[in-house]
Amino acid sequence: xxxxxxxxxxxxxxxxxxxxxxxxxxxxxxxxxxxxxxxxxxxxxxxxxxxxxxxxxxxxxxxxxxxxxxxxxxxxxxxxxxxxxxxxxxxxxxxxxxxxxxxxxxxxxxxxxxxxxxxxxxxxxxxxxxxxxxxxxxxxxxxxxxxxxxxxxxxxxxxxxxxxxxxxxxxxxxxxxxxxxxxxxxxxxxxxxxxxxxxxxxxxxxxxxxxxxxxxxxxxxxxxxxxxxxxxxxxxxxxxxxxxxxxxxxxxxxxxxxxxxxxxxxxxxxxxxxxxxxxxxxxxxxxxxxxxxxxxxxxxxxxxxxxxxxxxxxxxx
Amino acid sequence: xxxxxxxxxxxxxxxxxxxxxxxxxxxxxxxxxxxxxxxxxxxxxxxxxxxxxxxxxxxxxxxxxxxxxxxxxxxxxxxxxxxxxxxxxxxxxxxxxxxxxxxxxxxxxxxxxxxxxxxxxxxxxxxxxxxxxxxxxxxxxxxxxxxxxxxxxxxxxxxxxxxxxxxxxxxxxxxxxxxxxxxxxxxxxxxxxxxxxxxxxxxxxxxxxxxxxxxxxxxxxxxxxxxxxxxxxxxxxxxxxxxxxxxxxxxxxxxxxxxxxxxxxxxxxxxxxxxxxxxxxxxxxxxxxxxxxxxxxxxxxxxxxxxxxxxxxxxxxxxxxxxxxxxxxxxxxxxxxxxxxxxxxxxxxxxxxxxxxxxxxxxxxxxxxxxxxxxxxx
Numbered sequence: 001x002x003x004x005x006x007x008x009x010x011x012x013x014x015x016x017x018x019x020x021x022x023x024x025x026x027x028x029x030x031x032x033x034x035x036x037x038x039x040x041x042x043x044x045x046x047x048x049x050x051x052x053x054x055x056x057x058x059x060x061x062x063x064x065x066x067x068x069x070x071x072x073x074x075x076x077x078x079x080x081x082x083x084x085x086x087x088x089x090x091x092x093x094x095x096x097x098x099x100x101x102x103x104x105x106x107x108x109x110x111x112x113x114x115x116x117x118x119x120x121x122x123x124x125x126x127x128x129x130x131x132x133x134x135x136x137x138x139x140x141x142x143x144x145x146x147x148x149x150x151x152x153x154x155x156x157x158x159x160x161x162x163x164x165x166x167x168x169x170x171x172x173x174x175x176x177x178x179x180x181x182x183x184x185x186x187x188x189x190x191x192x193x194x195x196x197x198x199x200x201x202x203x204x205x206x207x208x209x210x211x212x213x214x215x216x217x218x219x220x221x222x223x224x225x226x227x228x229x230x231x232x233x234x235x236x237x238x239x240x241x242x243x244x245x246x247x248x249x250x251x252x253x254x255x256x257x258x259x260x261x262x263x264x265x266x267x268x269x270x271x272x273x274x275x276x277x278x279x280x281x282x283x284x285x286x287x288x289x290x291x292x293x294x295x296x297x298x299x300x301x302x303x304x305x306x307x308x309x310x311x312x313x314x315x316x317x
Numbered sequence: 318x319x320x321x322x323x324x325x326x327x328x329x330x331x332x333x334x335x336x337x338x339x340x341x342x343x344x345x346x347x348x349x350x351x352x353x354x355x356x357x358x359x360x361x362x363x364x365x366x367x368x369x370x371x372x373x374x375x376x377x378x379x380x381x382x383x384x385x386x387x388x389x390x391x392x393x394x395x396x397x398x399x400x401x402x403x404x405x406x407x408x409x410x411x412x413x414x415x416x417x418x419x420x421x422x423x424x425x426x427x428x429x430x431x432x433x434x435x436x437x438x439x440x441x442x443x444x445x446x447x448x449x450x451x452x453x454x455x456x457x458x459x460x461x462x463x464x465x466x467x468x469x470x471x472x473x474x475x476x477x478x479x480x481x482x483x484x485x486x487x488x489x490x491x492x493x494x495x496x497x498x499x500x501x502x503x504x505x506x507x508x509x510x511x512x513x514x515x516x517x518x519x520x521x522x523x524x525x526x527x528x529x530x531x532x533x534x535x536x537x538x539x540x541x542x543x544x545x546x547x548x549x550x551x552x553x554x555x556x557x558x559x560x561x562x563x564x565x566x567x568x569x570x571x572x573x574x575x576x577x578x579x580x581x582x583x584x585x586x587x588x589x590x591x592x593x594x595x596x597x598x599x600x601x602x603x604x605x606x607x608x609x610x611x612x613x614x615x616x617x618x619x620x621x622x623x624x625x626x627x628x629x630x631x632x633x634x635x636x637x638x639x640x641x642x643x644x645x646x647x648x649x650x651x652x653x654x655x656x657x658x659x660x661x662x663x664x665x666x667x668x669x670x671x672x673x674x675x676x677x678x679x680x681x682x683x684x685x686x687x688x689x690x691x692x693x694x695x
Contacts, residue, residue: 049502056494057512060572063527064515066538070530083538127416134413153425155682159629159651160675163658163667164428164435184424192417218409249522249632250651254659265522272526273639286530289523300518301511 064293071290075283094287101284108260109267110292113246115178116263120185121241128188128241129234132195133226137208147196153189159250166254180255181263185245191237198233199226239303246296264292429675436460436669440662459669468647469670473677475559475648480627483563488619491571495578496604510579513572521569525633528565529640553641558634558648561641565633574619581612617689624685628678631655650674 066083071094077087098106135147161184169180203226211221227234252266259267268288275281439455463469494513498506516524530536532552543550552561585608593603609616631651638644638652646660647653654674658667 046502049497049500050504053494053497053503053509056490056571057509060513060516060568062538063524063531063568064519066531067527070536079535083536083541127420130413131417134410138407138410140407140410150421153421155625155678156425156429157625157629157651157675157678159631159654160432160671160678161425161428163654163664163671164431165424166658167435167664168428168431183420187417187420187424189421189425219412222409222413243517247521249520250655254655265520268526269522269636272529272636276639285526289526292523293519296518296520297515300514304511 067286067290067293071287073283075280078282091287094283095291098284098288098291105259106267106288109262109264112261113263116182116185117242117245120182120245121238124186124188124191124241125234125238127186128191128237129195129227129230130222132192133199133203133222133230135192135196136199136203137226150189150192154193162250162254169255176256176258176261178261181251181261184251185241185248188237188241188244191241194237194240195230195233198230198236202229202233235303268292432668432672435664436672439665455665459665460673462666463670463673468645469650469653472647472650472653476627476630476650479559479563479630480624483566483627484620484623486563487567487571488574488616488623490567491574492578492609492616494571494575495582496608498579499582499608500600500604510576513575515572516569517573519569521632522636524569525565525636528561528568529636532561533640553637555643558637558641558644561637562630562633570623577615577619578612581615582608585611613693617685617693620689621682621685624681625678628674628681
């Protein structure tokens with residue numbers, strides 16, 4: 001249901017909705033979108049609505065457009081030229097500098113970010129899916145109470161835990177290790193919540209029962225029957241966790257002070273901190289930001305179906 | 318979303334019933350679980366679930382009950398479950414849940430407890446400062462110290478002002494955009510959805526950094542624009558900085574929440590809208606009286622998550638204060654905790670203020686949930 005909703009949503013039509021009767025008058029409907037109400041859609045209000053939408057789109061896209069343009073300029077042009085005009089095209093020089101500065105530490109930061117996010121979100125999504133699935137597939141006493149604990153976990157501010165976590169890691173000698181940053185990221189109560197919602201939508205009780213009648217062990221049942229059915233849920237939770245880890249600047253700032261372990265956002269933050277003393281770092285920070293953003297934007301464009309279904313799962317029932 | 322069909326659930330129970338060993342026995346507990354799920358567990362903490370929807374996990378949880386393995390599953394190694402009967406699937410349930418709950422205990426429960434313990438002590442330098450610090454029990458001393466600290470109180474004031482500006486602006490903006498996109502008037506919906514969502518794909522710190530540059534004189538096209546309109550504006554000014562932070566958050570989150578609202582609006586039954594049209598309601602009235610009420614649960618949940626996020630505000634102000642020096646290092650509560658812990662190394666004070674922060678977050682969640690529930694049933 002979730003996936004179908006999301007897929008259909010892309011076309012502008014929710015499932016279960018009868019397509020609108022063809023608009024009798026006025027302008028044609030938006031592409032591939034059954035117009036919901038044709039009545040009263042005067043030319044003026046149509047223009048007004050789309051003008052507002054365009055204006056907001058300009059607001060959301062403007063900073064990204066600036067980032068792309070700024071990354072093509074050298075330091076002199078960055079300040080000398082009009083923000084939206086082109087200067088000498090220095091994108092490749094800038095890229096070269098980003099990846100060679102300080103013995104190419106930036107490449108290492110990118111690799112770290114990739115490691116943290118991919119390893120962290122894979123493990124985390126697996127853990128969440130297994131737990132959420134178990135909440136669906138098994139019954140036991142106090143199940144809902146236990147689930148309440150998980151939901152409470154969603155509301156615990158992560159920043160509150162960071163100091164004690166740091167001190168615990170410090171006592172265990174784990175500060176400045178990959179684990180110090182990764183292990184806390186593995187716990188994602190919202191992922192468990194989503195996984196249970198997905199399990200209830202995708203894994204029918206009949207299937208579980210039938211597989212058990214056939215004598216499938218519980219682990220086999222999960223791995224060969226349920227998990228494939230939960231795959232869209234897994235990807236959705238993976239994406240959620242991916243963003244969470246990629247965004248976890250506070251965690252990195254507290255747990256890591258060896259710059260070889262930095263994720264890219266912390267590295268850029270440190271460069272940016274020195275920018276006032278060393279203005280030659282400006283192009284580095286700007287181009288570095290672009291390099292860090294582009295893969296994410298591409299990933300989100302490519303994986304739209306999944307994040308849509310995830311958002312929908314959390315919101316629409 | 319997965320609205321568990323009651324017919325299906327009943328069907329499942331019927332199908333699986335006979336196969337389950339010792340079926341008569343589990344019915345009692347299962348029934349109990351079921352009633353429990355419907356009403357929530359009363360911890361108050363399950364409310365977000367109730368908020369999302371009655372048919373969410375809470376509501377449809379019952380459907381998991383009637384499967385034949387209930388009896389077996391009740392045996393479990395998990396501490397919170399009271400096992401009674403033997404069976405392989407109980408161990409399986411525990412096995413599937415163990416990784417999450419072990420880690421949850423390690424990185425959520427234990428730190429919370431540790432913070433509570435830490436908050437009761439204060440470090441004191443012994444003698445001339447040689448021999449390191451000594452940990453001395455101070456009871457609620459750290460709490461009173463934090464609550465008496467003007468910096469700490471100011472940080473909450475900043476967040477309060479931030480919330481009163483940001484939440485109506487962001488949630489209202491997202492709702493308005495979703496309604497506009499959902500109206501028959503909008504074109505190119507797909508393009509707009511992507512354009513609005515893109516900022517959310519940018520990591521928070523990098524978003525803040527890009528805006529930092531857009532706020533910087535000499536770099537900023539925004540300032541050029543304002544200049545040409547004859548307005549002089551200092552994004553890093555004492556009061557303006559707060560607006561600069563609001564803008565960064567709004568840029569990041571409006572599109573994200575717009576998508577959620579839009580998905581909810583798309584699920585409003587077409588017949589309802591047609592009926593309203595037949596009754597002669599205009600587009601605006603339908604939007605306000607039919608569409609918005611139909612996504613109330615989503616709205617409440619969004620406000621709740623936004624509040625919890627707002628209380629933790631850190632990345633953007635931490636970055637801005639490097640430039641807007643008047644903000645100081647304790648501008649937001651989380652910044653205060655950070656600076657107490659990692660700049661002044663006053664762990665007791667940091668732990669106490671972190672817990673106070675958690676308390677405020679919990680209180681805010683509670684109020685939002687309560688008001689939200691009242692609004693939803695209004």
